[in-house]
Amino acid sequence: MSDTFADDIPASAKKMHHFMVSTGKSSYTQNELIESLKLSNVAELMENAQILLNKGLLKILEAASTTDPNEKQILFASISEQEAKKVNDMTADEAIVYSHVEAAGREGIWTKTIKAKTNLHQHIVLRCLKSLETQSYIKSVKSVKHPTRKIYMLYHLTPSIDVTGGPWFTDSELDTDFIDSLLVVIWKFIAQKTYPKCFKKKGFIPNGLKQYSYPAQIITGMGSLLPSLSDVNDFIVSSGITTIELTLSDVKSLCDVLEFDEKIENVGGTYKATWQSVLEAGGGKIEGEDVYAPLDNQIFNINDNYRVLDTSLKDETDENNTNNVSSNSMLYLDSWINL
Amino acid sequence: MSGGTKIPTELPVMAKTQSPSCFLHSVILRAYIGEQAAYIYSIIHAHRKISIQQLSQKSGIKGNNLKKILVVLIQLGCVVYITDSRSGNVFYSHNEEGCWKLTYLDDIIRHVRKKFSKLHAEVIQNVILKGHLTIGAYVKEIQLKSEIEKIEQVFVDLVDDKWLVNVKDFDFKPLIETLNECVRHANREFTNNSQQYLKTGDDGGNGGGNPRFKTAGISQLKKSIIIKDLAKERMLKIFVDNDGKDKLHKTGMRNQMNDADIEIAKGVSTLFSDDEDDDNNNGGTNSVKSLKRLNGSVPLTLSFERFLKYERDTQLISICKHRIGNITALIYQVVLNRIEKQSRDVRSIENIVDKLVADVSVGVGGSSTSGYDPSIGEELKKRLSLVDQQKGMNFGAADILKELSMSNKYELTRDDLIGTINNDDDDEYEKNAKKRKLEEDNANGNSAKRSKLSKLASQIKFDDEDDDDEDEDENQNNADNGFDLSNNSENNELLMLILQHLKLLTTDKKMMFLRETTPGHFYVPFTELRLPVVDYQMKQLIKGVLGNGVLRVLNCIEDKRLIEEKNIAKFVLMREGDVRKIIATLTKFGLVEIQEIPRTADRNAMRSIFAFKINRKYLRGRSILGKCLMFNMGEALDQLEQTKLANRILLDKISREDVRGREAELLLESELKQLKEVVESEKTALAKFQRLRAMGGVFWFGDDF
Structure with a gap:
């Protein structure tokens, strides 16, 4: 040919x-x-x-x-000759539109921009785009930055990170499930390094002890055994939990999120899980301890959430079931929430 | 309420709406001393100062009744009064200290009962409910001499531990009034002395007067600063000197005791007191205890400051338990208990006075131009953090072990402690033992020597275990916590463990529970811990109530200082829409502020970027939160009252003599069910009240620097 x-x-x-x-x-x-x-x-x-x-x-x-x-x-x-033939077979309008889409490369081009650049009528542009798309010369992609815009690029190109939003986006939607599961995996990895045997025995502290910690020098300072960012990255790569390639900065942003969640802390370049996060995950339980026993000489702590009474947040979700209970009787911290 | 002479039938809504603290305290007062007193308190609260005539006019309560109520309120420290020196008129104004004592009454009693005995708790309860008491009045009714001595001893214990302090003149005056007196005095002092200085200056001598009082060439502003300094000095002196304390103990009865040994002074006294002396005092007290007697005619009152120290410590222990671990928290409890009495006050009186002095106006028509300089606070913070590490506040692992071996009051037992620190050597040993066993299996006979060793080792191990068992048995028999100083070899192990736990307390970068000065020596940085504790508490509330996402965004904004919405979404890996909602919540609660960054010269709002930042040290968010907690506490109590009112007929019925004790027989089934509901709701309300109080304490008391 x-x-x-x-x-x-x-x-x-x-x-x-x-x-x-x-x-x-x-x-x-x-x-x-x-x-x-x-x-x-x-x-x-x-x-x-x-x-x-x-x-x-x-x-x-x-x-x-x-x-x-x-x-x-x-x-x-x-x-190339195929390429030239392809363009040659197009109508003049199509060729113009195609050339602009091609020039946009991996970033893609917005239909409005095509219209402005080609000076063609909207109908013509749309017709050209449609015909090019059916011939699989170009494809439409969703941009994370501008979710409402229709953006086109050549069929064989992979959209750039700016368009796809990086590893956190699937079909230009933030993949929160993916992120959350990665967060849990990373946190667990760090927690295991911070507290010995903290996930063994259904969250009970091993050997019937009331606390089991590493000595201070392991958690901080010189000779610390806590994982650094690259350790976390190595772990993710070696564990093979995801097929998506994550760069070091991607892992760093995950660690940052965990830090914002106060699940881990950065101690001089290494990461340390907080004991509170272990408690929240249901770890750190003492064998044989009655968690509902009265607190004689302790102060109520909001983190003992199993002790928290009906909050008004819960109230809101259960509203349908508790209509017979007057809303007044459920009040708890509500003047703050209803501020 | 103006002109309303009719006494309302129930606490008017004004008591609830004028401020959260007024609401809470009037509800508390209603529970303790009745509706009318609560009503009067709320009216006084609404005015800075009010005379009895005005009060009568506003409340509709007249004459003797009103006076009786006022006396009770003054007695309890809920109301203070000012006597105008010129006209002789008396004005009343509210005082929160007394109300706080009542708010925390149950907690105080519970703690004293646990720390001392039931009798101590009884005494404390009576003191709080009466406001202040003399021992003489307390024992007047008691006939038995031995009983009287017992009670006296209780008072001595409580005074020694600083729970009871003598009543001072300024307890009945508003703080600002005491300060005004100080300012007047300072003004006089300055004028008198400067005249004297001028005179000596005229005589030609350059000595004589204090150069501080030199007026020549001094601007009015400088002069007022000097007078403010003088007033502050005087004010602090009043608090530190505490003139009544000399009379507290009977003279002549304390043979070996030295006046300086008895530290009763409140306020900044800790700044100047030598804790080494205090320690000696503790040791020496036992020998001369019987000789120490209190003056029966000096009125004593509860030191709320002392309670706040306990409250602060429980808070720290609770946080420690959640951040580090159970056993470390118990060790921390021992640490805090050891220094609780000597530690600095939660509310530094110097800080309070500094803030008051900054707003004081000096001279006729003089006005304060400068206001409170934040650097004063910074400086004070530095000084107070030095107080935290002064002599006597330091300790090592040995001190803790000694404390544990001497007292049985701590929950920590030896068995709890052992094994809490992962010992790498042990693991290594086990691994090696396994390895050795493998080798043994592989090459039979060749390693006879080795196997012998490992057998020996395992035997030793078994022996150890046996020992442990015996110890446990012994412990159970003696009901001892198991800390025995006589066992030397074990002591070293325990010391190492305690040291490790103390070191763990220094590892928390966000909240330094302890600081290590020299290897093995620690102190508790109370002043530095203050802000992190408040922040922590606030963030936990945010997390618990508003959700994890809100905390994530808040921490992100805090970390990045100034950041706009799109970037926040990028950093926290959340959807932009979600982030926007969260930011709206955060701004509503006063936690973040919006800053406009214009992009065009004409500051076109359409093109501007709106970035977010943290409100300075969360000052606003914190105060909103604290007030909400206060308000909710009031609501909880109010609701309790409402339930009682709604079920009054039933409650009246069960309180009848003939019904009491035979409820099951005499009540209908529906009534029993109703009764159960009432009891349940009462329990819930009280639990809510206590929890809110536990969470709020951090926000209400303490220095804001």
């Missing part, structure tokens, strides 16, 4: 195109082409270039000169 498409091109132009495609370099300057093709003068080059341009096998780029950054330089880039 390609042969028939390029049949009517003179041999010299064909040779030039072949050379440009075969060396694999993306673009050439005028001098480079003259030198490598051993052409006699610029006019000869221009003649060939014009033929290729007409056929859509070549495009002209503009770039800053290597010698003088203020000066512009003309570059030639080849286009």
Whole structure:
């Protein structure tokens, strides 16, 4: 097919195109082409270039000169024959739209921008886009930044991180389940390093003890055995819990979130899980202890949530069931909530 | 209420609406001394000062009745009065201290009962309910001499532990009035002395007068600063000197005791007291205790400050339990108990006076131009944190072990303590033993020597276990906590364990429960702990009530200082819509502030970015929260009262003589069910009240720096 498409091109132009495609370099300057093709003068080059341009096998780029950054330089880039044929088969409008979508690369282009750039009527743009999409030349992607915009890019391209939002987004939706499960895994890893055997025996402290801790020097300062960011990263990579590749900064942002949640703390570059987070997760229980026993010499702590009476938050969710109970009798911290 | 001469039938809504503290306290007063007193209190609360005529006019209560109520309120320390020196008129104003004592009454009694005995609790209860008492009046009714001596001893114990203090003149005056007197005095002092200075200056001598009182070339502003300083000095002196304390003990009865040994002074006295002396005092008290007698005619009252120290310590222990661990918290309890009495006051009187002095106006028509300088607070904070580590507040593991071995009052037992620290050597040993066993199996006979050793080791281990068992048996028999100082080899192990726990207390970066000065020596940084404790409590409330997401966003904003919505969503990995809702909640509760960052020269609001930041040290959010807790406590009690009122017929019935004790027979089934409901709701209300109080204490008392 390609042969028939390029049949009517003179041999010299064909040779030039072949050379440009075969060396694999993306673009050439005028001098480079003259030198490598051993052409006699610029006019000869221009003649060939014009033929290729007409056929859509070549495009002209503009770039800053290597010698003088203020000066512009003309570059030639080849286009494969299939590509050229594809464009050649399109209508003129389609070709224009296609060229803009192509230029946008992995970032994609908004339909409104296409309309503005091409100066075509909206209907025409939409028709072109539709036809290109059915031919699988372009695809529409959802942008995380602008969820309402319709953005197009070439079919074979993967959208850039700016568009997809990085590993935390699936189909441009923040994948909270994924994040939460990763958070739990990381927290558990750190907690295991901070408190010995804290997840053994259904959350009971081992050996019937009331506390089981590492000595202070392990938790802090020199010779600390707590995991650092790279340890956490290594753990995630080695455990294979996710197929999505996470960079160190992604892991760091997960750790930051855990810090904001007060589940872990950063101690001089290493991470330490808080005991409270272990308690909240149902760990750190004492064997044989009656958690509902009266607190004689202790003060009520809001973190003993099993001790918390009916809060008015709970009240709200159970509203349907507790209609018969006057709302007054459920009050607890409510003047703050209803502020 | 103006002009209303009719006495309302129930506590008017004004008592509830004018301020949370007024609401809570009037509800408390209603429970203790009746509706009319609560009503009067709320009226006084609404006015800065009010005369008896005005009070009568506003309340509709007249003559003797009103006077009786006022006497009771004054007695309890809920109302104070000012006598105008020129006209002789008396004005009344409210005083929260007395109300707080009543609010915490049950907690105080419970603690005293646990720490001392039932009799002590009884005495404390009587003292609080009467406001203040003399021992003479207390024992007047008692016939038996031995009983009297017992009661006297109880008073001595309570005075020694600083729970009871003598009543001072300024207890009945508003603080600001005492300060005003000090300012007047300072003004006079300055004028007199400066004249004297001028005179000596005229004589040609450059000595004589105090250069501090030199007026020549001094601006009015400087002069007022000097007078304020003088007033502050005088005010603090009044608090520290505490003129009544000399009379507290009977003279001549304390043979070996030295006046300085008896530290009764309140306020900043801790700043100046030498705790080493105090320690000696503790040791020496036992020998001369019987000789120590209190003056029967000096009125004594509860020191609320002393209770606050206990309250602060329980709070710290509770936090420690959740942040570090159960046993460490018990060790921390021992630590705090040891230094509780000597520790600095929760509300630093100097801080209070500093703030009052800053607003004082000096001279005729003089006004305060400068206001409170935050650097004064910073400086005071530094000084107070030095107080936390002064002599006598330091301790090591040995002190804790000694304390544990001497007293049985701590919950911590030896068995609880042992094994709490993961000992790497043990693990290593076990691993090696396993390894050795494997080797043994692989190469039979070759390692005869080794196997012998490991057998020996295992035997030793068994022996140890046997020992433990015996100890346990013994412990059970003696009901001892198991800390025995005579066993030297074990002592070292226990010391190491205690030291490890103390070190664990220093590892918390957010909340330094202890600080290590020199290796093995620690002190409790009360002053530095103050703000983290408040923050912690607030954030736990936010987390518990508003949810984890809110805490996450709040911490993110705190961490990034100034950040806009989109970035917050990026950092906390939450949906933008969710973040927006959370921020709305946070701003509503006064926790974060909005800052507009204009992008165009004309500050077009459409193009501006709105970023969020933390309200300075959460000052606003904290005060809102504290007040809400107060209000809810009032609601809880109010609701309790309502339930009682609604079920009055039933409650009247069961309190009848013939019904009491035979409820099951005489009440209908529905009535029994109703009764059960009433009791349940009463329990819930009281539990709510106590929990709210436990959470709120941190926000209400303490220094804000």
